[in-house]
Amino acid sequence: MGSLESSGAEVVTVDVHAAKDFIKSGCKYLDVRTVEEYKKGHVGADKIFNIPYMFITPEGRVKNPQFLEEVSSACNKEDHLIVGCQSGVRSLYATSDLLTAGFKDVSNMGGGYLAWVESGYPVKKPEAENVSLLPKPEAEL
Template identity: 30%
Template sequence: MITTTTESSLISAAELHNALQQRQVLLIDVREPNEYNNAHIPGALLCPLANVQELEPPCSSDTRVVLYCESGRRSQMAYEILARRGFQNLKNLEGGIQRWKQMGYAVRGAANAPLSIMRQVQITAGSLILTGVILGFTVNAGFFFLSGFVGLGMLFAGLSGRCLLAQLLMRLPFNRPKGK
């Protein structure tokens, strides 16, 4: 059974803001740790989408659980996983943290944080592929292998859930948390 987004499964940023002020919600961020460190809604707990299956339901079935991610797609997937597992009183933040920020609500995180790792991966992979194609047409056809190699790496990342380029980029000094 696939759960689809319905009005009853969504919560607006304004509704969530009110619930947080009244401390009536358990808020879970399903993004990756680097995204959470860059900006998150105050009071949110981190549980990346890959780990959502391991979440235990709250002690009280009256506790409202709200999930969010960047735009609402990953949190919808988390919603479907938890709904199948029998979680009660479950909501998905409509529009994710993007909508939360658009509404002017506060976020916590690193000041002047770098681009998210996924954006860095997209920029780096896209640049390498484009460079391989341009050099393949203008210098030597052997440069097409660069584009193929990067494409193979992206395929591996999609199939395995492990992006070697992202792991490499996370080791760069500007992506490390201060003090490490």
């Protein structure tokens, strides 16, 4: 897969190993998956934001019209951001959009959350969500 150069900004894709090192050194991780995907589990990072790049609607996937606005309110354009999604496709487009919007130091995490999990890296599953999900009796499963 080539880089998206039509915007004039070249997307840099790093693998999950490099992404993990960047995150450990204090980079912010921007998870652009849907809230539902995020709640099922996400990259174990101290500085993590979930701002969906796309929403799933009855008509299919629709780009989040407030994406750049929401990222701009959570991060500075000088922040080093690692952008990730489920497999690395949405994050590629999100990274391109952020670079075009003037963000200076944004990298796409190749392979996304699936590659992160496959590498055995730390994953967090939001505790608060699990509290409300009481286990069902075996008969209902």
